[in-house]
Amino acid sequence: MKAVAQPAEPIAAQADGAPDDAAFLRAMGKRVREARDRRGLSRRALSESAEVSERYLAQLEGGEGNASVVLLRRVAAALRVPVTDLVGGNETPVEERLIRRFFERLPPHRLEDVIFRLMRDFGQNDAARRTHIALTGLRGAVKSTLGAALAKQLRYPFIELDREIEREAALPLSEVFMLYGQAGFRRIERRCLENVIGREEPFVLAAGGGIVSDPETYNLLLVHCCTVWIKASPEEHMARVVAQGDFRPMDGNAGAMDDLRRILAARDPLYAKADATIDTTGERFDASLAKLTSAIAGMARDTVHPESRRIHG
Numbered sequence: 001m002k003a004v005a006q007p008a009e010p011i012a013a014q015a016d017g018a019p020d021d022a023a024f025l026r027a028m029g030k031r032v033r034e035a036r037d038r039r040g041l042s043r044r045a046l047s048e049s050a051e052v053s054e055r056y057l058a059q060l061e062g063g064e065g066n067a068s069v070v071l072l073r074r075v076a077a078a079l080r081v082p083v084t085d086l087v088g089g090n091e092t093p094v095e096e097r098l099i100r101r102f103f104e105r106l107p108p109h110r111l112e113d114v115i116f117r118l119m120r121d122f123g124q125n126d127a128a129r130r131t132h133i134a135l136t137g138l139r140g141a142v143k144s145t146l147g148a149a150l151a152k153q154l155r156y157p158f159i160e161l162d163r164e165i166e167r168e169a170a171l172p173l174s175e176v177f178m179l180y181g182q183a184g185f186r187r188i189e190r191r192c193l194e195n196v197i198g199r200e201e202p203f204v205l206a207a208g209g210g211i212v213s214d215p216e217t218y219n220l221l222l223v224h225c226c227t228v229w230i231k232a233s234p235e236e237h238m239a240r241v242v243a244q245g246d247f248r249p250m251d252g253n254a255g256a257m258d259d260l261r262r263i264l265a266a267r268d269p270l271y272a273k274a275d276a277t278i279d280t281t282g283e284r285f286d287a288s289l290a291k292l293t294s295a296i297a298g299m300a301r302d303t304v305h306p307e308s309r310r311i312h313g
Helices: 021-039 043-050 054-061 069-079 083-087 094-105 108-122 143-154 161-169 173-197 209-213 215-224 234-243 256-271 285-304
Strands: 132-136 158-160 203-206 226-231 276-279
Touching (some): 021 054, 054 069, 132 215, 143 158, 143 285, 161 173, 209 215, 234 256
Parallel strands (some): 226 276
16 A cells, blocks of 8 residues: 655644754654664764764664764764754655655756756646747747747737847847847847746747757746747758748858758757657648647647656757
């Protein structure tokens, strides 16, 4: 039978409301003993590691110790637990201790990703999140065209984040970069995204391809929106940009395709953090739209049954 965690019980208090020192010491001794058992240490081994006497440890675990801060810090360090685990006023639930130990053992490069996933999957109102749809991907991914068509199907407003930035700055996008620089542009982008997310209404949003270069802004998008990466090959990206009448990427730049490949390779792991990915390489528009519609429907089902949600990246 699955054990049910019992609610934490506070340390007993004396009749006059003052903390009961004896109960406090007993609880602390119990926590020290449990931590030693988890580490598989004998009292002698812990004594040697913490550089305190076995007699002191016996008194401490028996609830008879009058622990000095310095000695207690040594014991905590030897047990590899925070000193607060040993002196906390209340019994910590088993689940909370397990979660804390899990985080403590994670390598630093994994910690951010785990925290993000928890925030995305458990920190937001799922009903609101699934009506906030964001499309990401490099320029030439036809995010705007697909996004507008999807919004029409869903009867949601369609928003282009770049146009929101232009309205906020009262300047064309190219001049925003020239006037404020990359850092200034990203600040305006974040402010505009916050304004969009703060709206009560559903929406379909086409984000700029470079939004992934600012971790805070990108995480904001991922946490608050159901995101889809509109993916394509480097050749397809370039062909679509040129087909739109923009020849600037090719002008005087024989290595433009190599540059594009490097950018895609660097950003692929970031784009892959989206809830879903659709590859539009070599596909007709109606086929890509059908894929996108199917992906959105799948994410809505996963919201109702979160245990089946796919994690990308």
